[in-house]
Amino acid sequence: MASAASVLNVSAYLFTRIDDPAVLRPVLKERAAAAGLRGTILLAEEGINLFLAGEASGVRGFVDELRADARFAELTTKESWSDAVPFGKLLVKVKREIIRMDRPEVRPQDGRAPAVSPATLRRWLDRGVDDEGREVVLVDTRNAFEVDYGTFAGAKDWRIERFTQFPDAASAHRDELAGKTVVSFCTGGIRCEKAALYLRDEGLDAYQLDGGILGWFADQGGAHWDGDCFVFDEREAVDAGLSARASLEA
Template identity: 60%
Template sequence: MSIVNLAAYRFVTLNAIQAWRPLVAERCAALGLRGTILLAPEGINLFVAGTREAADAFIDYLRHDALFEGKFSSLTFKESLSPAQPFRRMLVKLKREIITMKKPAIQPELGRAPAVDAPTLKRWLDSGHDDTGRPVVMLDTRNAFEVDVGTFDNAIDYRIAKFSEFPEAVAAHRDALADKTVVSFCTGGIRCEKAAIHMKEIGLGHVYQLEGGILKYFEEVGGAHYHGECFVFDYRTALDPRLEPTPTTQCFGCRAVVTQEAQRSPLYEAGKYCPACHPRRESARAA
């Protein structure tokens, strides 16, 4: 039996998250779901997994239950399948932001930056320019270790360690983007949505966000113009353009991403070490 993995987010003002938290957790437990749901004053962000029946019931719950006052009625879900449950437990957390940028003035609910869908982006990348003839550049808004697993061809990567570093990084390179059509992207769309709004606010005139992120791109057009895999924050670690889990994993010891090639290293031992944290390597560094 396949497990259905659901991912979704929406920026919308939420005033009752304290009261919602136990009720949402109770419903997820009753459905046998596992994963993580983040509730914040600015919206919801979720990654959950369960049976097809449970997934459909959860989608119906969020979209139609009177508890939510219709706030999630248009919530769009991205789906993928896995042979086993990729999460160990179910968590419903309250946060200040559903994705931390530390820019409280950025409020996607009040107006999104323009979005480009996957088929249109592929057409632009096929031709090397947008519909007006302007050069297209892809800007990866993810953390450096995620980018290393895979990204779009020739994508700009600022090597950030956390998303809150993005505003400073893009400000330092603003002039290089000024005459380009910039498409910001991330795993599922949430980071690139805030990033695109920020870039519009600092004066970049031709900015888009990739609708639904890499996962939606894979779902609609496959892996064209993308190399490698897409890192995901669950026990699958990475998905290929068919949205299927790959042999890539994370180190039990240091949580570094370990590719299939690195797993063949004598410094890799499943459940203990990887080439980045093996005691022999650490000893050599100390010497």
């Protein structure tokens, strides 16, 4: 049995063109299995999304090998630790989108929306305005049940039940965002990247929080944050120290 906090968990995504996701699927599954990893890898023509756990050497070796492919050279991971593998098995799937939005015109693989770093956003939130003196509005792009675990203080929460509802919700609330600096955020960055592009298409001055909530926790801890962050594995949620909630460890 693994000793306390000996299991490395990584989450990562990258919007990048993949012409052959069905061909790539068995290759990555074989590599991940050989490394003793469990979790989920999603592949689509727009990119890759993964949540994996295992021994540190196996996880990092798999990621390094993945980055050797030019398509994934810019892949960055977010790491956290647990005392057990929070996944029951290894799944590698091919999907139409690595995060479903049902808006084919939104193509982050062709170019990212502008991003704001955790340090910059912290400065803005501490001051109450951005560097140009404009009001900053945070938009939570996650589903309502995720928001209920925790979110940024004062963030917009449109109570969506699935990400495909985000565009209509954003359009309905467009006027309250106009003329402000809008920062979209999500767990790891994948949803807020698409969200920021959509908001910019709506004519808004929108940015994504680089690295998402997990990146914020790693860089800024729990500043301006209330609660925990829901994660899609058996840990259920992590606190600002990127540890499983104490109630789950009891």
